[in-house]
Amino acid sequence: MDALLILGGLLLILAGLVWLVMRAFATSLLWGWASFLPPFTLLYVLRHWRSARPALALAGLGFIPLVVGLTLLASHDAQRLEAILSLKWLKPEVQVPAELAIDLRGELNGRPFAPQQAELLDGVLSLREGQDFFAQSELIIRLPKVDKGPVRVDVLPADEGVLPEVEISWLLPEQELPEARRLSRGYTLHLDLQPLAPNKLVGDFHLVLPPQFKTTLSGRLELYRNGLRYQDGTVDRAFDSVDTISHVIEDYLERRFATRQVQLQPIGNLNFPLQSVDLNVQAQISGELQQLPIMLEKLDKRGWQVVADSFAPLPSVLTPPVAEKLAPAAAAAPERVSRPLDRRIRFSLEGLLRSPNRYQNLSMRAATERGNTAEGRFQGIDHDGRVILRQRMSGQGEVSYSLLPEEIVRIELLEP
Incomplete structure (x- = not known):
């Protein structure tokens, strides 16, 4: 309704101006040509007010539906009205450079198909056209097995056995939900994709479905093989994906425990967009399985990062632990093997942060840079990276200390 009122008002204003020019020509040829210039x-x-008055009255009537239409539009779609009044639609649209070099020619369900997104995740190759939640057109190929290297698949219509499943879907303007078709044989498929650093595949793609599906696609294809995106050779932490979150957590754990031997267990699916994530992750750290609470937040400029992450970057070459250097000496003295291990020897804050489970519930004393002393039993490392000590007081009470590693100037282990 608002669009009809706005259009009707504009047409009345235009008709009034045309009538005004016609009146000027009726007065004289000179006034007619001069009326094309606003001052004249x-x-x-x-x-010539009497001659121009009817035309101005018609143009003035056009402002009534125009104002009413704009008011109705502002009441239920203010952003659309702002876009109209800003006149940005008059500027030529700037073409954003494509992330992927996709050069495919063909059609899907009888309509031209030009995908802008392509990826191969967990054996599922998908090509999407459109940026909305439901793609305008989408092609999905579920591959039975995908290796980490090149991907080569050749299927003919007469082939039998376990073959890739092909699914096509499309969304027409008058539809709310897309339509989909699936088939597992009777088609032609050729894939020859080679790895391209850091996380892409590129190569030839050729697909022909049976005639009733009206789908053929052929050309060169470039796609992502995981959920990471890169900028200037580094991972883009602002991109929302499970792989980005996993990368940030692994980097944090490597710096927190000063080791590159970190293997993060799958963290499951996340419903993006999100601004913060609170997870309880499991990871193999130096061969030891640990469960850690981790909270992440997304900042405007830095992207995803772990809350209260203050650990320094790892050096390019890590020096081997002291225990590994002394292993030959320990082997040369077998009489000491039977003795109980005294964990107070070579105890340090770095070792505590690297293997907190090894010192769980042992008595410790820590001195801070402010001169304070905290003594109690070690309860672990919280999600902010703080050292937790708990001391039982007389009676039923107890006191808990939460210390940042950078605040601790000296820490002692009080029992073996």
């Missing part, structure tokens, strides 16, 4: 048009209205 105003002069004509002032000099």
